[in-house]
Amino acid sequence: MRLTVYLAGEIHSSWRDEIKQKVAALNLPIDFVGPQENHDRSDNIGEEIIGEQPGPFYKDWAASSFNNLRTEVLMQKSDLVIALFGEKYKQWNTAMDASAAVALGKPLILIRPEQHIHALKELSRKASATVENCDQAIKALKYIFD
Numbered sequence: 746m747r748l749t750v751y752l753a754g755e756i757h758s759s760w761r762d763e764i765k766q767k768v769a770a771l772n773l774p775i776d777f778v779g780p781q782e783n784h785d786r787s788d789n790i791g792e793e794i795i796g797e798q799p800g801p802f803y804k805d806w807a808a809s810s811f812n813n814l815r816t817e818v819l820m821q822k823s824d825l826v827i828a829l830f831g832e833k834y835k836q837w838n839t840a841m842d843a844s845a846a847v848a849l850g851k852p853l854i855l856i857r858p859e860q861h862i863h864a865l866k867e868l869s870r871k872a873s874a875t876v877e878n879c880d881q882a883i884k885a886l887k888y889i890f891d
Contacts, residue, residue: 754829
């Protein structure tokens, strides 16, 4: 059995690489997908596909359509979602993706640091499992195959 795991969360740090490397070291049969990690491409994809827009609002509107399309397709094809709420960046997209996973009935592992316990209490209760760091999320993945 192979699993496809959608990695939802900020795209500015290397947390995805950490998870991928540690899962590979454990030889777990997991494929990973996620949002567009090239920030400039994510911001410009609307204009790349449908052409220049008349202003910043329309540029964002167009880009969000294609980013949402990508997320929806990849998340629907995923067996499980891991959503990381980090400590440094604003987490709006993470909240949206984690909520989408719940709405789609996808198992969700929520990674959130202790400082976000109160802010994420409702979402944490909707998640299949809540952990505080990537290593704990990897142990949860490994347990699926034990």
